Amino acid sequence: MKFGFRRKKQNDSVNASTDEKRRPPVSVFLTGSGDPNALFSALPAGSEIIAAQNIEHNNEQYPSLLLREAGSRAQGDYVLRASLPAAGDAAEFFASLPERSEELILFSKGQGERGAEDSGILERILRREKKFHPSRFGYALSADLYARSLPYIETLPQESAALAPLLLAKSAVFLNYSPFDGHRQESEADVKICAETLVHFFNELKPRLDSLRYRFAFNYVCGKIIAAYAALVHKSDREQLRALDEFLKRENLALRVAADERSPLAFIRSLRKKDFAPTLPARAAAAAVLFREKKNADIQRRTPFS
Numbered sequence: 001m002k003f004g005f006r007r008k009k010q011n012d013s014v015n016a017s018t019d020e021k022r023r024p025p026v027s028v029f030l031t032g033s034g035d036p037n038a039l040f041s042a043l044p045a046g047s048e049i050i051a052a053q054n055i056e057h058n059n060e061q062y063p064s065l066l067l068r069e070a071g072s073r074a075q076g077d078y079v080l081r082a083s084l085p086a087a088g089d090a091a092e093f094f095a096s097l098p099e100r101s102e103e104l105i106l107f108s109k110g111q112g113e114r115g116a117e118d119s120g121i122l123e124r125i126l127r128r129e130k131k132f133h134p135s136r137f138g139y140a141l142s143a144d145l146y147a148r149s150l151p152y153i154e155t156l157p158q159e160s161a162a163l164a165p166l167l168l169a170k171s172a173v174f175l176n177y178s179p180f181d182g183h184r185q186e187s188e189a190d191v192k193i194c195a196e197t198l199v200h201f202f203n204e205l206k207p208r209l210d211s212l213r214y215r216f217a218f219n220y221v222c223g224k225i226i227a228a229y230a231a232l233v234h235k236s237d238r239e240q241l242r243a244l245d246e247f248l249k250r251e252n253l254a255l256r257v258a259a260d261e262r263s264p265l266a267f268i269r270s271l272r273k274k275d276f277a278p279t280l281p282a283r284a285a286a287a288a289v290l291f292r293e294k295k296n297a298d299i300q301r302r303t304p305f306s
Contacts, residue, residue: 031082104142
């Protein structure tokens with residue numbers, strides 16, 4: 001297929017950095033499959049497309065859109081990922097972005113009026129007044145927040161990638177739009193590695209967090225640690241359980257203690273006493289944790305992907 005793009009020339013990036021008016025209003029990392037024309041026609045003029053794979057193009061249908069190769073660094077005022085196909089809200093959603101000034105724009109189709117705004121969403125999430133499962137929300141990042149978040153987004157587990165901009169954002173808004181019909185692909189990530197990655201992330205970021213963000217991040221990471229223990233109990237993997245426990249003892253003792261206290265039936269502490277041989281009560285407690293995690297994942301799969 002051929003799509004109307006002009007390929008970004010080498011000196012375009014220089015001009016974009018020196019002339020704010022020529023900066024793309026939106027940069028989209030494009031994934032998924034299907035007809036992209038609905039998405040392309042919804043994007044503001046001058047928007048930047050960074051495709052997951054090379055696509056043929058011409059300058060006829062969408063002459064103002066900029067095509068960049070996979071792996072290019074986004075340069076738009078707002079940066080987001082889009083999974084094809086686009087949905088009916090796409091045109092209205094993208095039309096609203098040039099008028100926004102918030103660093104973080106969360107979006108997903110929820111109850112209420114289409115396009116409704118919630119400027120208090122960030123504080124309510126951080127205060128845990130609103131449940132936040134990162135994969136349930138799409139998110140667009142300002143250029144500055146994207147630059148600050150990128151090192152963490154690239155290393156965090158996919159399901160937790162939105163945690164970085166959430167903790168680093170100075171301002172945010174929720175928009176009641178569902179611009180994409182695509183969904184996240186399932187990943188078979190190593191639960192122990194994911195938990196350890198989150199601990200490293202928390203350790204690095206915690207000096208920069210205020211008390212509200214610190215508590216939120218601590219609680220989120222602690223929950224993922226408990227889930228990792230539960231998954232390893234389910235696999236009867238004593239070696240990995242022992243390794244995870246030693247990692248926490250070495251890297252963040254506070255999280256290890258909190259996981260002990262918060263785990264159902266104190267199953268983590270009981271595992272340690274039994275040299276990580278799962279007992280029937282520990283298996284039952286782990287099963288309850290995994291059921292909760294699966295329920296959350298099912299909710300996430302029913303919501304649009306960003």
